[in-house]
Amino acid sequence: MKMPQVRNPAVWLALALAAWLAGCTTVGETGRRQLMLLTPGEEMTLGLTSFEKLKKEMPISRDPALNAQVQRVGKRIAAVAQLPNAQWEFVVFESKEANAFCLPGGKIGIYTGILPITQNDAGLAAVMGHEVAHATARHGAERVSEALAMQAAGQVLGASLSGSDPKVQAAAMTAYGLGATLGRTLPHSRKQEEEADYIGLKYMARAGYDPEEAVRFWERFAAYNRQQGGSSTPWFLRTHPLDEKRIAKLRQWLPEARAEYRPQ
Known part of the structure; x- marks a missing residue:
């Protein structure tokens, strides 16, 4: 989406305030307030269009056993999730990358590279619970909304500096970009990941998967990351929490998840 050009900063401030007041929603499982402009x-x-494009560009696995497992686990997780009018779709993509992703509306992609680490249905449920949680918490739409708000704030700043020296304008906009990324975008991304871990843990428990398997999966995933050489990216530049912090949080939430665990 492209923001319209408005020269008066006061107009932008009024629009931003109105958008904030009108566009706030609440994540059901956690009570966190979020900006939602979509x-x-x-x-x-948005999710359907992007997913259809990905399915044309990426190879899809034809392995019947892997597809059956992903469909089996995905349907059980989706059955306990709260997403009105969801169009759930679970697709296995051929890729060595140990990853999975979620697009708005219930479109979940699982890379074959992560399946040796999940090892079993419960391990896969930890991954799929996390991805389904991204969908139900509307994290994708929230990220778009945040980007629009940041863009609007940048235009307010640019308009307020329109009469300044070009070097001052450039320095201010660079500082704003860095500040927005380090102070809002990346911390917010890590917060969403943590929220998806929490909600996903509850989903897998409600779906009949032992929530302790989530801790075991992330321990295996952390070991895999170490075998791959780890990451040299400082924690404050990462979009995801550190593996160790993630595992510690999951252990902290286990008693709450166990209370909802009903083996099937």
Whole structure:
């Protein structure tokens, strides 16, 4: 989405305040307030369009056993998730990358490279619970909304400096970009990941998977990362929490998840 050009900073401030007041929603499982400028319909369209494009560009696994497992686990997780009008779809993509992803509206992609680490249905449930949680918490639409708000704030700053020296303008905009990334975008991304871990842990428990398997999966995933040489990226530049912090949080939440665990 492209923001319209408005020269008066006061107009932008008024629009930003109105958007904030009108666009706040609440994540059901956690009670966290979030900025939401996309309607559910716009969000669904965004997810469907992007997923269809990915399915044309990336090879899809034809392994019947892997596909059966992902469909089996995905349907059980989706059955306990709260997402009105969801269009759940679970696709296994051929890739050596140990990863999975979620697009708005319930579009979940699982890379074959992560399946040796999940090892079993419960391990896969930890991954899919996390991805489904991204969908139900509307994290994708929230990120778009945050980006629009940041863009609007940048235009307010640019308009307020329009009469300044070009070097001052450039320095201020660079500082704003860095500050927005380090002070808001990356910390917010890590917060979303933590929230998806929490909600996903509860989903897998409600779906009948032992929540302790989530801790075991992330321990295996951490070991895999170490075998790959780890990451040299400082923690404050990462989009995801550190593996050690993630595992510690999951252990902290286990008693709450166990209370909802009903073996099937």
